[in-house]
Amino acid sequence: PSFLQYTVIGDSVTITGCDTSATGELLIPANIEGKPVTKIGFEAFKESSLTSISIPSSVTDISERAFYKSTSLTSISIPEGVTTIKKDTFFECTSLTSITIPNNVTEIGHHAFERCTVLTSVTMHDDITDIDDWAFSGCHALTSFSIPKNVTNISNRTFYQCLSLKSVYIPDGVTEIGIRAFLACASLSSVNIPDSITTIGDEAFSGCRSLKSISIPNNVT
Numbered sequence: 001p002s003f004l005q006y007t008v009i010g011d012s013v014t015i016t017g018c019d020t021s022a023t024g025e026l027l028i029p030a031n032i033e034g035k036p037v038t039k040i041g042f043e044a045f046k047e048s049s050l051t052s053i054s055i056p057s058s059v060t061d062i063s064e065r066a067f068y069k070s071t072s073l074t075s076i077s078i079p080e081g082v083t084t085i086k087k088d089t090f091f092e093c094t095s096l097t098s099i100t101i102p103n104n105v106t107e108i109g110h111h112a113f114e115r116c117t118v119l120t121s122v123t124m125h126d127d128i129t130d131i132d133d134w135a136f137s138g139c140h141a142l143t144s145f146s147i148p149k150n151v152t153n154i155s156n157r158t159f160y161q162c163l164s165l166k167s168v169y170i171p172d173g174v175t176e177i178g179i180r181a182f183l184a185c186a187s188l189s190s191v192n193i194p195d196s197i198t199t200i201g202d203e204a205f206s207g208c209r210s211l212k213s214i215s216i217p218n219n220v221t
Helices: none
Strands: 004-009 012-018 023-027 035-040 049-054 075-077 098-100 121-123 144-146 167-169
Touching: 075 098
Parallel strands: 012 035, 023 049, 049 075, 098 121, 144 167
Antiparallel strands: 004 012
């Protein structure tokens, strides 16, 4: 499409930008100038007005802040070749209702989905090992969340101000609940603390006014 900006680097293409006047649905081509599109660049779709973006399977790298504050974006497909959801990738995508994390992703970066205020469904797999600080902070519509079984640390402020979050499942193997991890989760009423937990950070459950009881395992130091 004429409103896409890109650069050719060697034998591949990086999408670097998009005309901010573009609206509606966008299908990113798999090839441009006969070369495969392999990367979505830094802030490529920052503050775009697009409602839907389809990324080709040739893309293996989505840069930081790629869809930063794309407040009209309701749906997006992340290709299987992507291994990391980087910092601020979907920060403040306030129309995004659901996301499926592909099977090769092992890390969800800092602030990746922060302030996605209508995000209700996150589909993820157990090969994820890292969910970084503030990853789902301010996701006001999330009602439940299961931590993938290979995650060992719930990072600082991961679920800060997830106002509708009612239940969280923490698998055995998680050793730490970070500082303010569930701060101001006013609807949280059900959370299990497995015996593997040794550390619960400052204000981890502060402001969780719906939480009536909690069992702290003996391993917490």
